Amino acid sequence: MRIIRERQINSMGKPHMNKFFRRRMFLASASTGHTSYILAEVESSRGGEYKWGHCMLTIADCRRRIQLEFFLGTVRARRESLRKLDLLLKVLGSFRNALLAEAQLITDYERAGKRPKPKQISKQK
Numbered sequence: 583m584r585i586i587r588e589r590q591i592n593s594m595g596k597p598h599m600n601k602f603f604r605r606r607m608f609l610a611s612a613s614t615g616h617t618s619y620i621l622a623e624v625e626s627s628r629g630g631e632y633k634w635g636h637c638m639l640t641i642a643d644c645r646r647r648i649q650l651e652f653f654l655g656t657v658r659a660r661r662e663s664l665r666k667l668d669l670l671l672k673v674l675g676s677f678r679n680a681l682l683a684e685a686q687l688i689t690d691y692e693r694a695g696k697r698p699k700p701k702q703i704s705k706q707k
Contacts, residue, residue, distance in 0.1 A: 618643040650670075
């Protein structure tokens with residue numbers, strides 16, 4: 583995790599750290615020219631006193647963009663936001679495993695010198 587801004591402030595007579603997290607990473611190498619990216623943002627709660635902060639995950643490719651909000655303003659919302667993130671991570675991990683398995687099958691098939699079978703059109707009577 584990378585904190586890109588950190589500042590000491592004084593709130594209600596108590597010093598604490600005001601931190602927020604913002605990180606954007608491109609999902610493809612620069613040489614491809616593709617602009618897909620992921621942007622994660624968590625606004626500071628100012629030591630817990632500000633619960634309406636901006637917590638957003640944006641995933642984008644060349645034409646589409648999805649933004650997922652993770653609201654922390656209530657106990658229930660915090661629980662649901664963390665549950666949503668945990669579920670996303672679990673599904674992404676499973677997706678990665680399935681993608682790796684299929685990529686390996688394709689690689690093995692290509693190394694064996696086999697070519698994909700052309701799709702045959704079945705005649706219906």
